[in-house]
Amino acid sequence: MDWTRIIVNALEASVGLQTVVFALAAIGLNVHVGYTGLLNFGQSGFLAVAAYGLAVTVATFDLPMWLGIIIGLAAAVVLALLLGIPTLRLRADYLAIVTIAAAEIIRLTVRSVTFEETFGGSDGRQAFAAGFYNLNPYPVNEYNIGRFGFNERQMWILTVGWILVGLSCLVVYLLMRSPWGRVLKAIREDEDAVRSLGKNVYAYKMQSLIIGGVLGCLGGFIYALGQASIQPDIFGTDTTFFAYTILILGGAARVGAPVVGAMIFWVILSLSDNILNEAIDAGYISPKVIATAEVGQVRFMIVGLLLMLLMIFRPQGIFGDRREIALDAR
Amino acid sequence: MPADNDHETIGSTDTTVTTQEAGSRRGQRDAAGVALAGVDHQPGAAKPDAILVADNIVRQFGGLRAVDVDHIEIQRGAITALIGPNGAGKTTFFNLLTGFDQPDEGTWSFGGRSLKGVAAHKVARMGMVRTFQLTKALSKLTVIENMRLGATGQKGENVFTALFRGLWGAQEREITERADDLLARFKLDTKREDFAGSLSGGQRKLLEMARALMVGPEMVMLDEPMAGVNPALTQSLLGHVKDLREDGMTVLFVEHDMDMVRDISDWVLVMAQGKVIAEGPPDAVMGDQRVIDAYLGSHHDAPLTEEDEQLVLAEAEEALERERAEAEKENQ
Structure with missing residues (x-):
């Protein structure tokens, strides 16, 4: 077994494109679920509208990239308004139902044959x-240190x-230490109490x-630019649930x-993938x-x-505060 | 967490109330009593200085008319109790007045401004703040954060200014100072950095009341402030409710504990089956036949007077006599 290769792959995964994309998706989801208690099950929809906003503007309409990014950001804001206006006055579960459906509607629309000229159908958009x-x-x-390293294109997208x-984390930090963040956390705990104190919940x-x-949709841009191509099925429900897994971890x-x-998350996937493959190749695990x-x-x-073990032995996640979990049991 | 010790620290506070404070409380109570002295003891009676006026409030849940109140007025600066048997519509009425629910019909106003269709958070900003029957402490916020949340007009609650501490830091310090004063008054200062979720039931009630005061209300609506409170804390809570009146606030509260109602309220409203059936000072209301009927049912057995007893005895003896006579006849 080539342990060097296994470890190099794991290191590259720890800072690689997927990690960046899902970190951004999960930072956005953290604002919804972690701080405000909004059950958004359609985070992939936000990534999709940003990625397609950029790709369609440039590839289909031949307009400049900066305009594509503005359109992608605007699409994320519009999506949030569309999801929020009908559901935020209702109980939390309605937002969950509507968001998961909306994300699927977006995916099925952009992959439909009807709009193939615009969105590229199931092949998506390139170039x-x-x-x-x-x-x-x-x-x-x-750009290598030993066998660990990236080419200039990867370096550029990973730098950005x-x-x-970093900027997203800074914004979240600044917002959540402020009275604004305090209102969000209070809404998560009990929105009627917040209403009774004169806040427009x-x-x-x-x-x-x-x-x-908007924070989550940045992940959509990075994915699209990093792969230089997008397909609709990347933005399925899996993407949302990976982001949830990451958040819980x-x-x-x-x-x-x-x-x-x-x-x-991505290091574990890389490690298990490489170790299992190497073990099978070396004959330690029978192909049967x-x-x-x-x-x-597998x-x-x-x-x-691992997630189950984490929930049993460290239910608050890696950074969570055990005291907070103890409160839920009361 | 050693919950028992907490009760002791809080329960003991009331013994330290000075005679001067007690005198001043009595003064406020007398003032409220004088103001209400000439008021008719009838449902919907007009008050000399009403802060809250409601007319024809109707709330229907399917076929059930949960609230159907013709007219009520709440006296400014007094403690008014809202009592009634379970299911009388007290909490529903509370929700309607505070904007947490909207009635099917009716108009109501607070300090002369109509509250019809006004959202709950705006009602609170206008100066009418409520608490809840099931205490709503924000568990995963610390006690001091709970308090800070209550302050209104915070610059840092705007998403853009929130990013820059320089724009809201000074105001935050003022708010914290005010919050600390209130925590000290409610003897929660030792719990300042604890999660609100770790407080005992009574302490949560205190926190909720203190937090409501952070809004700076003119009128405080307390939904069952004594429910689930350790008896050791009851006196302390009662004292705090009286203090609200002393500070010039109007209090309307829902309560089941009659001793508390008698002890602190200046005026009592009684609801049954959605209607206000009686009102008046506590002692007068508790002797009111309509109120007794509402609580016990109008066909309950009245206690026997001595004459009744004689009558019943005589009837029973007569019946016995008849039986004996019949038995003798059969024997012959």
Whole structure:
């Protein structure tokens, strides 16, 4: 077994594109679920409208990239308003139902044959990232430390991605230490009590939905630019549930938790994938037990198992405060 | 957490109330009593200085007319109790007055301004703040954060100014000072940094009341302030309710505990089956036949007077005599 390769792959996963994308998605989700208690099950929808806003503007209509980004951000705000206006006055469960349905509607619309000319059907959109890579300050090269490293394109997208992750965390930190953040946390605990103290709960929930959606949609941009291509099925319900898993791993309502959660999530997937494959190749695991083609599924079983163990031994997540969980048991 | 000790620290506070404070409380009570002295003891009676006036409030749940109040007025600066048997519509009426529910019909106004269709948070900002029957302490916020939340007009509650502490830091310090004063008054200062969820039931009631005061209300609506409170805390809570009147606030509260109602209220409204059936000073209301009927049912057995007893005895003896006579006849 090539342990160096396994470890290098894991290290690359810890800072790689997927980690950045899901960290951003989970930072947004943390504002919704962790701080405000809004059950948003359609975070993938926010990523989708941003990615498609950018890709369609550039690839279909041949307009500049900056306009695509503005359109993507505006689409995320509009989506938040569309989801929020009818549901935020109702009980929390309605938002959950509407968001999961809305995300699926978006995915099925952009992959439909009717709109194939605009959205590209199930093949999605390509050839929209040139504008981004033209701005690349890194000269053409491999940037390696030993076997760990990235090429200049990866370096550029990861630099931008991690700057966005840093800025998003800073914004969340600044907001959540303020009286505004206090109102959100209070709404999570009991919105009638907050209403009785003269706060417009509806307006705060809407602001939270918009801010979390916009932060999450940054993940959509990074994914689209990093892959230089998007397909509708990337934005399925899986994406939302990965973001939830990451949030639970890290511990809800902690600023850095989504980032660390995303790193752990993708490192575990990388490790289990590589170790299992190497073990099968080396003959330690009989192909009758796990075939190479089954590794993809087995690694998610391992993540599930680890999540269960975490819930049993550390229910507050990695960063959570045990005292808070103890309060729920009262 | 050693809950027992907490009760002791809080329960003991009331013994330290000075005679001067007690005198001043009595003064306020007398003032309220004088103001209400000339008021008719009839449902819907007009008050000399009403802060809250409601007309024809109707709330229907399907076929059930949960609230159907013709007219009420609540006297400014007095403690008014709202009592009634279970299911009388007291809490529903509370919800309607505070904007947490909207009635099917009716108009009501607070301090001369109509509250019809006004959202709950705006009612609170106008100066009418409520608490809840099931205490709503915000569990995962600390006690001091609960208090700070109550302050109105906070610059840092705007999402844009929130990003810059320089814009709201000074106001936050003022709010914290005010919150600390109130916590000290309610003897919760030792719990300042604890999660509200770790407080005992009575302490939560105190916190909820203190938090409501952070809003700076003119009128405080308390929904069963004594429900689930340790007896050791009851006196302390009673004292705090009286203090509200002393500070010039109007209090309307729902309560089942008759001793408390008698002890602190200046005026009592009685609801049954959605209607206000009686009102008046506590002693007068508790002797009112309509109120007794509402609580015990109008066909309950009245206690026997001596004459009744004689009558019943005579009837029984007569019946016995008849039986004996019949038995003798059969024997012959």
